[in-house]
Structure formats: structure tokens, C-alpha cells
Amino acid sequence: MFDHIIASEKSSNPIRITAVTEADFKNWLGKQTNGHQAWVKSSGYEGKRGTHLALPGEAGVYQTVVISYVDDGKTQWDFAALPGALPAGEYILTDDVTENDAVCEKAVLGLYLGGYRFDRYRKSDASTAKRALFAIPANEAAKRAENIARGIGLARDLINIPANDMGPEELEAAARRLGEEFGAKVTSIVGEDLNKRNFPAIYTVGKGSDRDPRLIDLRWGDESAPKITLVGKGVCFDTGGYDLKPSSNMLLMKKDMGGSAQVLGLARMIMAAGLPVRLRVLIPAVENMVSGKAYRPSDILQTRKGITVEVGNTDAEGRLVLSDALTEAVAEDPEMLLDFATLTGAARVALGLGLPALFSNNDDLANGLLENGLALNDPMWRLPLWDDYRPMLDSKAADMNNISGSPYGGAIIAALFLDRFAEGAKAWAHIDLMAWNPSARPGRPEGGEAQGIRAAFKLIADRYGK
Structure with a gap:
């Protein structure tokens, strides 16, 4: 179903997923470091809903993923592409998502549905052994989403x-x-x-x-x-x-x-x-x-x-x-x-x-x-x-x-x-x-x-x- 995308243990150094509304993207960008602003500009990233961009950290290893969304009935689909699009690693939603009850429920629902697969009749594929894993928040919103x-x-x-x-x-x-x-x-x-x-x-x-x-x-x-x-x-x-x-x-x-x-x-x-x-x-x-x-x-x-x-x-x-x-x-x-x-x-x-x-x-x-x-x-x-x-x-x-x-x-x-x-x-x-x-x-x-x-x-x- 989708249990394969859930991190079994908390990572000591997870990659953070920070969510920004499409309307607030320019304001958010203005508060970032000069290096990150340059990275966003050179990547051509415009903060449109349902799109994301990895931001580099030290030694060129990225530490944050920013995703843009609109808070409406379609929010879950803005997050749903992440399980299939992100490279292998362990990810965690930041407080700006988990502390907003309504957005957290939609985001977690999107991650679950985006990770759904029906593989009852398929042989396991070693190439998919490494995948993006998500630490699901331990709050009521996430439980409702699950x-x-x-x-x-x-x-x-x-x-x-x-x-x-x-x-x-x-x-x-x-x-x-x-x-x-x-x-x-x-x-x-x-x-x-x-x-x-x-x-x-x-x-x-x-x-x-x-x-x-x-x-x-x-x-x-x-x-x-x-x-x-x-x-x-x-x-x-x-x-x-x-x-x-x-x-x-x-x-x-x-x-x-x-x-x-x-x-x-x-x-x-x-x-x-x-x-x-x-x-x-x-x-x-x-x-x-x-x-x-x-x-x-x-x-x-x-x-x-x-x-x-x-x-x-x-x-x-x-x-x-x-x-x-x-x-x-x-x-x-x-x-x-x-x-x-x-x-x-x-x-x-x-x-x-x-x-x-x-x-x-x-x-x-x-x-x-x-x-x-x-x-x-x-x-x-x-x-x-x-x-x-x-x-x-x-x-x-x-x-x-x-x-x-x-x-x-x-x-x-x-x-x-x-x-x-x-x-x-x-x-x-x-x-x-x-x-x-x-x-x-x-x-x-x-x-x-x-x-x-x-x-x-x-x-x-x-x-x-x-």
C-alpha cells in the first residue's frame, strides 16, 4: 500500500521539508540567505503550487526541500508528488506544517497517497530498495490522514x-x-x-x-x-x-x-x-x-x-x-x-x-x-x-x-x-x-x-x- 515510504526510526539528521504558500513565496524568498536566493534564481524556481526545489547545505549536500502549495481542497495533491520525486533519504515536515492542523492533515494525506503502490503481482525490484522515507508526525492531524x-x-x-x-x-x-x-x-x-x-x-x-x-x-x-x-x-x-x-x-x-x-x-x-x-x-x-x-x-x-x-x-x-x-x-x-x-x-x-x-x-x-x-x-x-x-x-x-x-x-x-x-x-x-x-x-x-x-x-x- 504505502508503508514502504514511512521511516521506521527517526533519523538524527533528516532532510527538512518546508512548505510555503504560493502567495507567500516572494516574501519567503526575501528572508533566505544570499546563497539560497541565488540558487533559487539560477534554478528558475518560481514557487508554483505543487512544485519543489532542494536547497543545498554544507559541502553541497542539500538539507532542505521547499515545496509550494495553496491551502484549499487540492492541497494534498501539492504534496503527493514528493514520494516519487525525491531522491533516497529521510525527510521530515517542518513545524510550519505540523503545527497547522489543517495543512498537516492534507500534507500527510498527500504523502501517503503519493506513496501508494499496488505491487501484489510484481517481483521486488532491487533498484527501488533505496527510496525517500518520511517521518510521519505523531499528532492527531496525521492520524486522521492515515x-x-x-x-x-x-x-x-x-x-x-x-x-x-x-x-x-x-x-x-x-x-x-x-x-x-x-x-x-x-x-x-x-x-x-x-x-x-x-x-x-x-x-x-x-x-x-x-x-x-x-x-x-x-x-x-x-x-x-x-x-x-x-x-x-x-x-x-x-x-x-x-x-x-x-x-x-x-x-x-x-x-x-x-x-x-x-x-x-x-x-x-x-x-x-x-x-x-x-x-x-x-x-x-x-x-x-x-x-x-x-x-x-x-x-x-x-x-x-x-x-x-x-x-x-x-x-x-x-x-x-x-x-x-x-x-x-x-x-x-x-x-x-x-x-x-x-x-x-x-x-x-x-x-x-x-x-x-x-x-x-x-x-x-x-x-x-x-x-x-x-x-x-x-x-x-x-x-x-x-x-x-x-x-x-x-x-x-x-x-x-x-x-x-x-x-x-x-x-x-x-x-x-x-x-x-x-x-x-x-x-x-x-x-x-x-x-x-x-x-x-x-x-x-x-x-x-x-x-x-x-x-x-x-x-x-x-x-x-x-
């Missing part, structure tokens, strides 16, 4: 693991490891027991695979505390079913369990912070495969809520498995219900890869997520649950169809489908996300990504924290 980073790292790791090693059973094992770490109770309903326990949509979608479908259920916290329920789409691989995806669209489908990775990462943040809530995590974990047992276009499915659904497209399977999980979640009447899902390509067409679509039946919840997302540079964009589109899900043979007959408004149509099963929820939000970085930027490597969970954690901590 908690957030480990939640994000967990989500990234789970998404990055290929489907041959991350099927429904392995996803359950990951949830159980997390539960064991924090004393949560984890149960599951597996295979044909899903039908017996009235989770027919999950069973029907997953029965086409040789790997048994399941509903994973994690519970943690005082039963009398406010109930927070998280639901994550856990389609561990999606071929599209009989409405088969082309190979180019199937290549990244190991990430179709990205919603489940988000809720496990968010759950880790909540439990590690010890928030006084009653947490529940529900993950319908399946593979959507082609076989003699797989469901077909035009099949009519039963759901836990009793609504029958005609299958207009087997590649719209995520909403089907979520329908049973949402019905179960609403039955407990939680104060807040959040679902995360890599649900529609339409949301990506509308908003791109880096901006999840947010739908909600509660303006206060939606506004809280949006405001925290903007403040933390973990953004979402709200789309409407547009009533006039509801008839587009009508079916002549069942209570509803799982798709519309129109190529337009696909993200809204999918959210309206889920809304039927989230009916009665006090405050429900649906986040339709990509869960993947197609290219690398500082702190955001190519591969699996957490989206929206920092904003959600901040909202939950602010509303229900100690």
Missing part, C-alpha cells in the same frame, strides 16, 4: 486485484478480514440460500457463474446508535451476460465491484475513527456470466420487495442486485443510506471519469455530500430523479423493466429504478462512479480509485461524530 489514506488504499487494492483472485468468495473474505480487525460481525447468505431467504434478484444474476453469489452483511457499533447503512455493488466480473459486452468494454470489468470497494473503504474509516454510529454494510457479490444457468433477456425476475422486473438487458445487472440489497437496507430504517455503484456508462458520458453522479431523495443529504466534496476535492455532481422519466421503465409483461427503450438519460433511468427499492428511506443517496483512474497524476495512480468516500466520511463524522 485513517483516510488506509480507507482509500483498501478500496484501490480491492479494485486492482484481478477477477481470478477477487470473486464473490474472495470479496467476502476481504470483508471478514476488515470485520475481524475492528470487531465487526460479518455474515453472508450464499448460493441457493439467497432464494430461500428471499433475495431472488441477487441469486438470479449470479447463478450463471460457477462462483456462488452471495449477500455480504457487516454490522458494527452500538445497536442504539444512529444507523448508517452502506450498500455497494459487488459485481466481481461483468461479461454483460447474454447481452455480451465487446472485448474492449470487458477489459476493465474487474472494477465492476468498485462500489463494494468504496463502502468497505468508507467502513474502515468509520470504524477506525470509532464514530458513535451503528454501521451496516451490505454487498451483493456476484459474477455476471454466460452459461446454461444464466438469466436471459426477456426473463421476468422476482425481487425481495415483491416487484417483478422484466429483463430488457442482462448487462443492466447492477441495478438488479442492488434492488434486493436496498430493500433489505430500508427495512431497518437507517438515518442515512448511501449506495455506491459503477452503474452506468451514461453517467461517464455526461460527467466524465472523475466526477461521480449523485442522486438523492433528500436535499440536506445531497447538499452535505456536494459541499464536502468540493471542500475536499472529492467532488460529485447532482443529477435529478426526474419524475417524468419514470414511465420509461414500464413493462407490458411485469411491474417494470430494468432498462428503458430510449438511449437517452441512462444514468437517471438507472437511479429511478433504484429509487423504487429505496422507497421509504429517510435520507438516501446513490453515487454512480467510475472507480478507476485511466492515467496517473500525483497521488492518483492509474488503476482503482476511491471516489466520494472522503466526502461521505466527513459528512458522517460531522453529523454523528463524538
Whole structure:
């Protein structure tokens, strides 16, 4: 994950990282020695945000790194390039960072995320044995940053693991490891027991695979505390079913369990912070495969809520498995219900890869997520649950169809489908996300990504924290 960048012991002579705001750079430069001013000028360094420069000390060995930043929602990314850019050595943040609680949290988060790597399948490389190591401050701000980073790292790791090693059973094992770490109770309903326990949509979608479908259920916290329920789409691989995806669209489908990775990462943040809530995590974990047992276009499915659904497209399977999980979640009447899902390509067409679509039946919840997302540079964009589109899900043979007959408004149509099963929820939000970085930027490597969970954690901590 990122433990390889953390200094195990304090160095007697670490290289100091001093941080200067972009606006204050000229003032800072004027206070430096003539030699350092000349060095900065000859280096062409202008103190732009996210850039850094090493300043030489005695005998030509540099003793300080200056980094420029802007104190806003993107501050963590200003620091995120350092783990990969600095030469081997031990580094420490100076007091101007560590004594500013807000900046320290962002800086440490940036270092952690900048040091993240997924190397489960790579042989160790001797050339990387020597690297930049960072002494992490022993303060509350750094602890908060580590908690957030480990939640994000967990989500990234789970998404990055290929489907041959991350099927429904392995996803359950990951949830159980997390539960064991924090004393949560984890149960599951597996295979044909899903039908017996009235989770027919999950069973029907997953029965086409040789790997048994399941509903994973994690519970943690005082039963009398406010109930927070998280639901994550856990389609561990999606071929599209009989409405088969082309190979180019199937290549990244190991990430179709990205919603489940988000809720496990968010759950880790909540439990590690010890928030006084009653947490529940529900993950319908399946593979959507082609076989003699797989469901077909035009099949009519039963759901836990009793609504029958005609299958207009087997590649719209995520909403089907979520329908049973949402019905179960609403039955407990939680104060807040959040679902995360890599649900529609339409949301990506509308908003791109880096901006999840947010739908909600509660303006206060939606506004809280949006405001925290903007403040933390973990953004979402709200789309409407547009009533006039509801008839587009009508079916002549069942209570509803799982798709519309129109190529337009696909993200809204999918959210309206889920809304039927989230009916009665006090405050429900649906986040339709990509869960993947197609290219690398500082702190955001190519591969699996957490989206929206920092904003959600901040909202939950602010509303229900100690």
C-alpha cells in the first residue's frame, strides 16, 4: 500500500521539508540567505503550487526541500508528488506544517497517497530498495490522514486485484478480514440460500457463474446508535451476460465491484475513527456470466420487495442486485443510506471519469455530500430523479423493466429504478462512479480509485461524530 515510504526510526539528521504558500513565496524568498536566493534564481524556481526545489547545505549536500502549495481542497495533491520525486533519504515536515492542523492533515494525506503502490503481482525490484522515507508526525492531524489514506488504499487494492483472485468468495473474505480487525460481525447468505431467504434478484444474476453469489452483511457499533447503512455493488466480473459486452468494454470489468470497494473503504474509516454510529454494510457479490444457468433477456425476475422486473438487458445487472440489497437496507430504517455503484456508462458520458453522479431523495443529504466534496476535492455532481422519466421503465409483461427503450438519460433511468427499492428511506443517496483512474497524476495512480468516500466520511463524522 504505502508503508514502504514511512521511516521506521527517526533519523538524527533528516532532510527538512518546508512548505510555503504560493502567495507567500516572494516574501519567503526575501528572508533566505544570499546563497539560497541565488540558487533559487539560477534554478528558475518560481514557487508554483505543487512544485519543489532542494536547497543545498554544507559541502553541497542539500538539507532542505521547499515545496509550494495553496491551502484549499487540492492541497494534498501539492504534496503527493514528493514520494516519487525525491531522491533516497529521510525527510521530515517542518513545524510550519505540523503545527497547522489543517495543512498537516492534507500534507500527510498527500504523502501517503503519493506513496501508494499496488505491487501484489510484481517481483521486488532491487533498484527501488533505496527510496525517500518520511517521518510521519505523531499528532492527531496525521492520524486522521492515515485513517483516510488506509480507507482509500483498501478500496484501490480491492479494485486492482484481478477477477481470478477477487470473486464473490474472495470479496467476502476481504470483508471478514476488515470485520475481524475492528470487531465487526460479518455474515453472508450464499448460493441457493439467497432464494430461500428471499433475495431472488441477487441469486438470479449470479447463478450463471460457477462462483456462488452471495449477500455480504457487516454490522458494527452500538445497536442504539444512529444507523448508517452502506450498500455497494459487488459485481466481481461483468461479461454483460447474454447481452455480451465487446472485448474492449470487458477489459476493465474487474472494477465492476468498485462500489463494494468504496463502502468497505468508507467502513474502515468509520470504524477506525470509532464514530458513535451503528454501521451496516451490505454487498451483493456476484459474477455476471454466460452459461446454461444464466438469466436471459426477456426473463421476468422476482425481487425481495415483491416487484417483478422484466429483463430488457442482462448487462443492466447492477441495478438488479442492488434492488434486493436496498430493500433489505430500508427495512431497518437507517438515518442515512448511501449506495455506491459503477452503474452506468451514461453517467461517464455526461460527467466524465472523475466526477461521480449523485442522486438523492433528500436535499440536506445531497447538499452535505456536494459541499464536502468540493471542500475536499472529492467532488460529485447532482443529477435529478426526474419524475417524468419514470414511465420509461414500464413493462407490458411485469411491474417494470430494468432498462428503458430510449438511449437517452441512462444514468437517471438507472437511479429511478433504484429509487423504487429505496422507497421509504429517510435520507438516501446513490453515487454512480467510475472507480478507476485511466492515467496517473500525483497521488492518483492509474488503476482503482476511491471516489466520494472522503466526502461521505466527513459528512458522517460531522453529523454523528463524538
